[in-house]
Amino acid sequence: xxxxxxPMAVPAPGLPARVRIYEVGARDGLQNEQAAVPTPVKAxxxxxxxxxxxxxxxxxxxxxxxxxxxxxDAEELFPLVSSLPxxxxxxxxxxxxxxxxALALGAEHVAVFASATESFAKANLNRTVxxxxxxxxxxxxxxxxxxxxxxxxxxxCFGDPWEGAVPLHQVAxxxxxxxxxxxxxxxxxDTIGVATPGHVLELLHLLNEVxxxxxxxxxxFHDTYGQALANTLAALQHGVTTVDASAGGLGxxxxxxxxxGNLATEDLVWMLHGLGIETGVDLGRLTATSGWMxxxxxxxSPSRTVRALSHKEQ
Amino acid sequence: xxxxxxPMAVPAPGLPARVRIYEVGARDGLQNEQAAVPTPVKAxxxxxxxxxxxxxxxxxxxxxxxxxxxxxDAEELFPLVSSLPxxxxxxxxxxxxxxxxALALGAEHVAVFASATESFAKANLNRTVxxxxxxxxxxxxxxxxxxxxxxxxxxxCFGDPWEGAVPLHQVAxxxxxxxxxxxxxxxxxDTIGVATPGHVLELLHLLNEVxxxxxxxxxxFHDTYGQALANTLAALQHGVTTVDASAGGLGxxxxxxxxxGNLATEDLVWMLHGLGIETGVDLGRLTATSGWMxxxxxxxSPSRTVRALSHKEQ
Numbered sequence: 001x002x003x004x005x006x007p008m009a010v011p012a013p014g015l016p017a018r019v020r021i022y023e024v025g026a027r028d029g030l031q032n033e034q035a036a037v038p039t040p041v042k043a044x045x046x047x048x049x050x051x052x053x054x055x056x057x058x059x060x061x062x063x064x065x066x067x068x069x070x071x072x073d074a075e076e077l078f079p080l081v082s083s084l085p086x087x088x089x090x091x092x093x094x095x096x097x098x099x100x101x102a103l104a105l106g107a108e109h110v111a112v113f114a115s116a117t118e119s120f121a122k123a124n125l126n127r128t129v130x131x132x133x134x135x136x137x138x139x140x141x142x143x144x145x146x147x148x149x150x151x152x153x154x155x156x157c158f159g160d161p162w163e164g165a166v167p168l169h170q171v172a173x174x175x176x177x178x179x180x181x182x183x184x185x186x187x188x189x190d191t192i193g194v195a196t197p198g199h200v201l202e203l204l205h206l207l208n209e210v211x212x213x214x215x216x217x218x219x220x221f222h223d224t225y226g227q228a229l230a231n232t233l234a235a236l237q238h239g240v241t242t243v244d245a246s247a248g249g250l251g252x253x254x255x256x257x258x259x260x261g262n263l264a265t266e267d268l269v270w271m272l273h274g275l276g277i278e279t280g281v282d283l284g285r286l287t288a289t290s291g292w293m294x295x296x297x298x299x300x301s302p303s304r305t306v307r308a309l310s311h312k313e314q
Numbered sequence: 315x316x317x318x319x320x321p322m323a324v325p326a327p328g329l330p331a332r333v334r335i336y337e338v339g340a341r342d343g344l345q346n347e348q349a350a351v352p353t354p355v356k357a358x359x360x361x362x363x364x365x366x367x368x369x370x371x372x373x374x375x376x377x378x379x380x381x382x383x384x385x386x387d388a389e390e391l392f393p394l395v396s397s398l399p400x401x402x403x404x405x406x407x408x409x410x411x412x413x414x415x416a417l418a419l420g421a422e423h424v425a426v427f428a429s430a431t432e433s434f435a436k437a438n439l440n441r442t443v444x445x446x447x448x449x450x451x452x453x454x455x456x457x458x459x460x461x462x463x464x465x466x467x468x469x470x471c472f473g474d475p476w477e478g479a480v481p482l483h484q485v486a487x488x489x490x491x492x493x494x495x496x497x498x499x500x501x502x503x504d505t506i507g508v509a510t511p512g513h514v515l516e517l518l519h520l521l522n523e524v525x526x527x528x529x530x531x532x533x534x535f536h537d538t539y540g541q542a543l544a545n546t547l548a549a550l551q552h553g554v555t556t557v558d559a560s561a562g563g564l565g566x567x568x569x570x571x572x573x574x575g576n577l578a579t580e581d582l583v584w585m586l587h588g589l590g591i592e593t594g595v596d597l598g599r600l601t602a603t604s605g606w607m608x609x610x611x612x613x614x615s616p617s618r619t620v621r622a623l624s625h626k627e628q
Binding site for chain 1: 473511622
């Protein structure tokens with residue numbers, strides 16, 4: 001798909017020159033499919049994502065297959081893609097057992113997933129926030145001992161379907177705990193998509209105040225209320241250079257009914273390239289990949305950019 | 315529909331305290347429907363929009379019915395809504411004849427629609443840019459003489475489906491011409507939705523440089539590539555306080571195939587209220603109105619906020 005010269009690049013002051021896109025479609029996207037996607041299709045999807053220029057592609061999750069049957073093939077999938085040159089392939093590890101499975105396959109990037117709220121910790125992890133942090137502590141330590149890069153996800157940073165507003169100090173406490181146990185980077189999740197730009201900036205400021213530097217912070221916005229890209233712009237203006245997104249807008253969250261719609265990588269790339277920010281991504285190839293995956297899944301991509309560019313092709 | 319406390323308000327520095335939403339759904343939205351919406355439904359839609367707190371609602375267009383048959387009922391519709399208290403009801407007037415029809419019904423706000431590009435002027439108006447400006451000049455003068463407020467729309471400010479990139483000085487020339495002939499306000503249209511925030515800021519800066527103050531500028535973004543709200547944030551940061559949007563995301567442009575998806579008013583309101591910016595709009599009522607209209611049109615609203623809030627209701 002040719003998108004030559006699109007979008008037109010007009011830089012804006014105060015923004016980073018380059019952004020790392022942390023691609024979550026293969027994990028966060030596909031774990032939400034009702035029917036598990038066949039392993040070879042997943043592997044081909046990841047290969048195509050890498051071929052479009054993405055260099056951080058979350059591949060799968062080593063949770064117990066009982067909880068996420070869609071990703072029960074982690075052991076089969078990971079070796080099919082783990083030798084892609086120049087591509088980091090983080091995998092989720094919920095506990096010590098998950099980490100051991102990942103390390104046995106040679107994973108070099110892992111991620112733990114914490115919650116900023118008690119309700120979601122209970123729903124997603126069946127533990128209190130502190131209990132879950134206690135579980136992650138030896139996982140992170142062991143991973144760091146093994147020379148592995150660790151990301152700490154924090155869900156429900158901006159709102160919670162059960163608790164409503166989430167106090168920022170609660171988010172800061174979980175972020176600080178994850179940093180203290182050794183997490184190399186954090187991802188701030190707006191799991192139900194309610195955040196707006198001022199809220200994003202307030203959290204980033206508070207994190208800086210409590211000693212979490214911007215360069216270890218990634219943002220993970222959902223487009224539930226259409227706010228993801230505006231929130232991303234605010235985060236970029238604050239200096240954030242890691243943005244999570246999902247190719248074609250795949251995914252959501254199986255444990256939070258109203259959480260639909262990850263920020264689509266293509267919509268993000270359109271804005272970043274429009275701002276003259278480097279991503280290394282070939283937008284045409286990426287859009288073609290999401291179109292290919294949408295065909296496999298039997299429904300159109302929710303990404304506006306994918307739809308608009310596919311329409312142009314016809 | 316109750317959306318009490320949603321979204322959570324967290325102001326950001328450097329933004330206006332209040333934004334005027336210029337609602338275009340009843341005109342820009344409904345003129346793109348394949349089948350004309352019955353006049354009483356249009357009137358009820360406008361009444362409900364007013365009831366949700368919108369104070370500027372573009373009502374219809376006095377173009378020749380041959381060109382926009384969907385709005386052929388302008389003469390019947392306008393008197394049904396023209397006495398709504400505290401609501402400005404702008405109408406489009408393409409030429410002297412259209413203006414006379416509007417004035418005869420007591421219209422106090424009219425709008426002319428120019429193009430920044432020759433290709434779109436030809437496609438939409440069947441004239442060159444200069445020929446169309448020559449047509450508008452006596453229309454604007456006559457409207458001003460009659461004490462009527464005049465808006466000048468400028469289409470294709472950021473890209474054109476035929477010409478690609480649009481030189482900013484070309485946009486500035488048309489804006490200046492409209493101001494010089496007496497237009498009280500301008501609306502910068504990203505008719506095909508390709509703009510990104512740096513591009514928006516560059517145009518706003520240039521317009522200020524050539525003497526067009528920010529307080530007469532409105533922005534009109536389309537969500538074709540998902541960029542509308544991020545672009546709006548950039549415009550607000552520049553000081554813009556008038557934002558065009560379409561309830562439920564209705565509309566597009568019948569003469570530009572790839573131009574789909576006006577910015578949904580609900581997605582805009584979510585961001586504005588999230589930023590603590592006053593709009594006077596009751597988001598619950600507005601969402602209910604768009605849900606009601608979607609039922610009349612027989613298809614779901616493309617607004618993410620409308621979908622998310624409707625989902626919450628169930």
